Amino acid sequence: MPPKRARASTMTDEDIERMQDLNAALLEIVKGKKDEMNPSKVGASVARYKPAKYEGVGEPSLLGEWCREFDNIFELIACPEEMQVDQAVFYLRRKAGRWWTKNKATIREAFQLSEEPFVSWQNFKNILRNTFIPEHIRSKMRAHFDSFKMTDEMTVEDCHNIFMELAEYVADLNYNDEVLAMRFEKGLTLAIKKRLTAGVPTTVEEVYQRAGHAERIKEMVIEEKKEKGEKKRKSEAVSEGARGSKKANTNQLRVYTGNGTAFGGSASHGESRRAFSEPVQCFRCGKMGHKASTCRVVMNGQSREYGSQGGRWSN
Known part of the structure; x- marks a missing residue:
């Protein structure tokens, strides 16, 4: 049996040239991605936002602000997860910087032993909180978080700011957005909660926006009642003034007759005699x-x- 003849290629020179161009474009994309993964270029992208330095001293809220700043930067520049910790530690100073220099090898080794390819940013933030915020303070603030309630003197904005600060102390518990949103809603005053639209909240920010709208409606109702009360008081004052004026005019028009009878009323004989000095x-x-x-x-x-x-x- 004679061997089969190879099928002639049907690709034209134009098809071949187009494929070559496509391969070249793919190579450029891959090369560009590799360049983006370059730590020095990622570091330059982070530096453009001039992030603050964390020194490991001061109020516990400073650490939360520092972590949130890097959360936003990493999201904006799409920083690869495996590079996030290395970029952040460059901005540790003084006490925090010395701590990282001393413990970085131990920390990385611990995660490698747990079969983690690298120290994630979330895990690193938890380590920082446990290291630089004393346990007694974290316990106290967690208790405040669990029992937090909005007072009548607070605005919704005040309530939101305080709640988010307290939430920093339970970040290592990894509550999801829905749990935090329900906890925030639970702490609002009854007057605000009654005016919230129906629905299960999904984020704290969603509850914050809804509560702010409810607060504005509440303030409008209070202002309307105040205006109605003011109008009612003014109306009553005008009516009282009119009655007083009418009474005064009636007294001025009272005229006694000679037999002791007065216009608009009556008088005794003695009163009549005294009135006319008889x-x-x-x-x-x-x-x-x-x-x-x-x-x-x-x-x-x-x-x-x-x-x-x-x-x-x-x-």
Whole structure:
């Protein structure tokens, strides 16, 4: 049986040239990726953002701020995970720098023994917290985190800032975003929680935005009630003033008549006499200038004197 003849190639010179161009482009991409993985170029990318140095002293919150800064930088430049710790330790100074120089070999060896190819950034942050934040402080702040509640004097922004600072002390517990979000929502005041939209929160920032919106609505309701109360007080003051003015005008228009009757009311006989200053006349003897109760008249050789308790005869 005669051997089979090889099938002639159907690729044209144009197809071959196109494939060569594609291979060259792929090689450039691979080369570019290798260049991006170069530690010196990654270090230059980090340096452009001028990250702070951490010295291992001061308030515990300084460490949290330093770690968050590198979190953001590594995300922005897409820093490879295996390079993140090496880039961060370059910015350790004084106490922290001396600690790393002394312990870096031991730390790396411990992770290699646990079959980890490198020390991850997350694990390194936990080591830093355990090293530079004393245990008694971490225990105290974790207790505050577990019992944290928003007070009436706090704004939602205040509550969010305090909560995020406390969350630094439980970072080594590796709570996921949903757990932290539910814990933050739990600590809000009842007045805020009542106004939150329905739904299971997925991040702390989501709850923060929803709570901020609820707080604005609450403030609007309070302001509206305040304005209504102010309008009501002003209306009552105007009505009270009108009633007082009407009463004063009525008193000014009161005119007494000669028989003791007043326009718009009535008066006693005595009030009428005092109002018009009528002269006093004794109805017993008919003389003017005294009353019958004080009249002294000699009758049948006796004088009769009237007093306030009745009359009596005397010789």
